[in-house]
Amino acid sequence: MSVFKKLFKQTFIYGLATILPRILAVILVPLYTTVMLPEEYGIYSTLMAYLILGNVLLSYGMETAFFRFVTKDSLQQKIVQSTTITSLTVSTLIFLGITLLFTNYIAEVSEFRPEYVTYGLLILALDALVVLPFVWFRVNEKPMRYAVVKILNVVINLAFNLFFLLLLPKLAETSSYWNSFWFPENKVAYIFIANLIASAVTLLMLLPLYVKIGFGFSKTIWKQMMKYALPVLIAGIAFSINEAFDRILLKYLLPENVAEVQVGLYSACYKLGMFMTLFVMAFRLGIEPFFFNHSDHANAKNTYATITKYFTLFGCLILLVVVVYIDVFKRILIPNSQYWEALKIVPLILLANLFLGIYHNLSVWYKVTDRTKYGAYISVFAAIVTLVLNFVLIPMIGYMGSAIATLAAYGSMMVLSYLYGRKYYDVPYEVKKISGYLLMAIGFSAISYYAFEGNIWIGTALLVVFIGIMFYSEKNEFLKILKK
Known part of the structure; x- marks a missing residue:
C-alpha cells in the first residue's frame, strides 16, 4: 500500500507543478487582452510558438534519453549524468553565441523587433540549461524540490507581469523616475522580460546541481544516447508543429x-x-x-x-x-x-x-x-x-x-x-x-x-x-x- 501512496503523492506533486504554468497562461489572458491590442497579442503569440519549437530543438530528446540510460546501468550513472549535462550546456552555449551574432538578420527574416529576438534567444537558452536539473529531480524521486522550483518560476513570472503591465503604468503617471522605464508602445517586451527574469532566477536556484553532477564526457555513451534521442526529437518536433505552428503560418500566410x-x-x-x-x-x-x-x-x-x-x-x-x-x-x-x-x-x-x-x-x-x-x-x-x-x-x-x-x-x-x-x-x-x-x-x-x-x-x-x-x-x- 505504501508504494501506491508514494506513487499517488509523486504523481500529484509533479502534476501540480506541470499544470501550474498552463494555468498561469490562462490567468494572464485577461490581463494581456485588456492591456494589449489584438496585433500586440498576435506578436507575443507568434514568438511563443517559436519558443515551443525551440525548446524541443534545444533539448533534442536528451531528457528522455537520460531517463533511459541513467536507470539502465547503475555503474554508469555518474558518467551518464555528466555527459548529458555537458552535452546540453555546450550545445546551448554554442546556439546562443551563434544566434546572438545574427540577431538583426533573424529579426529581419522573421519580421520581429531585434530586442524581441534577443529576449527569445535568452529565454530559450536559460530554459535549455534547466532541462537536466529538473529531470535529475524526477529520477532521484525529489518531487518537492521539483515542485518548489517550478512553482517559484510561475510566481515570479506572474508577479513581474503584474508589476510591468499594471503597477508600472500607474507609477509612471506620478513619478518621472518610473516614467523613464515605461514604454506603452512596447508592452510585448515587458512580457518577455518577466519571462526572462523568471527563467534566470530558476537557473540560479538550480546551479548547485551543476556542481553536484559535475562536467564530464563519454563519447561512446553520448553516441548511444543520441541514437536513442533522435526518434524522440522527431516526435517532439512533430508534436510542437501540431501544438503551435499554426500561429507562425497565420503570420506569414x-x-x-x-x-x-x-x-x-x-x-x-x-x-x-x-x-x-x-x-x-x-x-x-x-x-x-x-x-x-x-x-x-x-x-x-x-x-x-x-x-x-x-x-x-x-x-x-x-x-x-x-x-x-x-x-x-x-x-x-x-x-x-x-x-x-x-x-x-x-x-x-x-x-x-x-x-x-x-x-x-x-x-x-x-x-x-x-x-x-x-x-x-x-x-x-x-x-x-x-x-x-x-x-x-x-x-x-x-x-x-x-x-x-x-x-x-x-x-x-x-x-x-x-x-x-x-x-x-x-x-x-x-x-x-x-x-x-x-x-x-x-x-x-x-x-x-x-x-x-x-x-x-x-x-x-x-x-x-x-x-x-x-x-x-x-x-x-x-x-x-x-x-x-
Missing part, C-alpha cells in the same frame, strides 16, 4: 496588414480550449503510471477500455459546459470584446483537444508493447496534416482554417492509434457507446453554439439532457465504482 491582428484574435480565443487541455494533461499525468503498473494484470485490457470510456464521458461534459456557457467564460477570460469575433473556433479547439486526450488513452498499446516508434509515426503524420491543411485553408478562410487543421490532426492521431492498436494490442473498447457520446456532445454543441447562437437556456437544456442520458446509461457502473 495572411496579408501583412491583418496577419498580426488575426493571430492575436485566434490565440486569445484558443486559450478557452485550455479547460480541455488541463483536464487531458492532469488525467494523463495520473493515468500513465497506472497503465504500465497494470499491464500484467489479467483484466488489464478491460480496465483500459473502461478508463477510456469514462475519460471520453467527462471530456464530452467539459466540451458541452464550455460551449454552453461560453458567453460567461469569455467575459471572465477575454474581457476585451475586440477579441470575441474569433470565438467560433472554440468548439473546434475543445473537440480537437478531446480527440488528443482520447489518443493518449488509446496509445497504451504501443507503450506497453514497446512499439514506441509508432507514436513517432503517428505524430509525424499529424504534423503533415497540420502543415498541409494550414497552407491550403489559411489563405481561404483565415484562422478558421487553422482550427480545422488542428481538429483534423488530432482526430487523425486518435483514429490511427485505434486502428494500429486493434492489430497489436486489441483492447475491447465500447466503440459504439463512446462514439454515441461523442456524436451527441458534438451535435448538442453545434446546436447550442451555431444553430441558436449561444442561447444559454437552450444550451443548458441540452446539457441537462446529456447528463441525464449519461447517468441513465452508466448508473449501474457508477454505483459499482462508488461501492468499491
